[in-house]
Amino acid sequence: MNYRSLLVHLDSDKHCAARIDLAIRLARQHESHLVGVACTGAIYMPVGSEATVAHAELEALVQDALRDRVEAAAQQFRDACTAANFKAFEVVVDERDKAAALVERAHCSDLVILTQELPMAVRTPMISSMVEQVVMDSARPTLIIPHAGHFDDFSKPALVAWDDSREAARAVYDALPLLRQCEEVQLVTWDEHRPGRHPPSAPMQERLEALRRWLLWHGVTAEARVETTATPIAEAMLSRAADFGSGLIVMGAYGHTRLAERVLGGATRGLLQSMTVPVLMSH
Template identity: 50%
Template sequence: MTYRSLLVLLDDDPLCAARVKVAIDLARNFEAHLTGVAPTGLVELPISVEAATVVTELAEAAQAELGDRARAAAQAFDAACVAAKLSACRSVVLEAEPADALLREAHSHDLIVLTQPDPAETGYTMRRAVVERLVLFNARPTLLIPYAGTVEAPFQNALVAWDGSREADRAIADALPFLRKARRVDVAAWRENGLLADTTPNAELEALREWLARHGVTATVRNEVASAPIADAILSRTADLDTDLLVMGGYGHTRWTERLLGGATRGVLATMTVPVLMSR
């Protein structure tokens, strides 16, 4: 298994250029095709006929402006690919909301590259909603690049946060192309403080280590005791191990008819300091 087709979001986010650079580096490293998707977003028209007659022209002008921004993002992507001498790439402008466009295109790609939204930037709430929807509903793994710092790909030191769940199993399987190329791979299972005193790997973790070895990945496995919230404990360990890629399941739950991220997932997404690969 490897990544043969990568997908990256193109927009007017100041972090888009850094995101595209990572995507280009990964496409080169995996000898994969890279698609840049520039969604325009949609302008909502008023419901009442009376209001529609007044603002339709303004709405059309606003939609045209959104289209111009999307095309500019696509052109910048094309130029970056040319500068990087990456020929296996293409850009596409889609008249759709960003999450809808990415979810639709994800079916024909192996990995989506996004950026952690920067709370200080305009449009933070909207960008966060796009990321959360992709994590919850994406059919493919999502690679999130932190908004702070510089990211160099490919990644050398990977940490897998594993708890035996379906989501964690999916994430570690989806991350195999990264794990095979990593210099060091650590797999840790966290438990709340007091629930687990012994950090010795149990039979389940040993079986996972053997499974990884069969796939060409040499990993160190251990149990971890979390005295802090799980998200904080995971991110603390990434710093201790000089991790440059965190792999974990993306968790969600249902409140009435609304899908929501789980606490650990939301915590990592909010405070991540290294790239995170998430799967559901």
């Protein structure tokens, strides 16, 4: 398995240049085609008896401003690829909702590259960000880059968060091209310490060992371990990643629907909000 096509989100925020540079670097390393997608986002204007010509004119002005913004982001991407002498790229401008456009475009890519969103003033379990929607709805893995820090070395140790779930298995498989270039890989299962709970079961340790062997067959040497934690899983992951000097965390993304809304699991949302290193997630 290799990444033959990468998709990177283009926008006007201050992190876009770093995201483009990282995407070009990965595309060059993996000999991938690189697709930059700039989305205007959907416009929601009042509709009804009160709608007037003025509303239509305002909508046209907003749409033109958004087109100018995404075209500037697209040109930034073209200029960066040209400056890096990287020729295997294309640009797509999409005028739909950002999350919906990225999810659909990802169907023809192997990996989606986004930047962690800045904290919002209002965020509840019932309100999903654009990144959360892409992670949960995309048929492809998503590589999320922290909005703080500089990340350009994917040969550093990698941390794989494992719970023997379908999502975790999908994430490990999707991360193989990155894991093969890491100098070290740790497979870790966390058991939340609660009064009356027994230590991690032998079957889980056996499953970790089976995963370690499977990775070895795919050219990845890994160390497996089970840890007990009294802190939330997301905090335990970040702590272990810091101790291990990790440059990448690989994990399954968890969520379910409630009242037609997407509700993320605690560890998934915790990592998306507090990540300190790039995280590859698959759902």
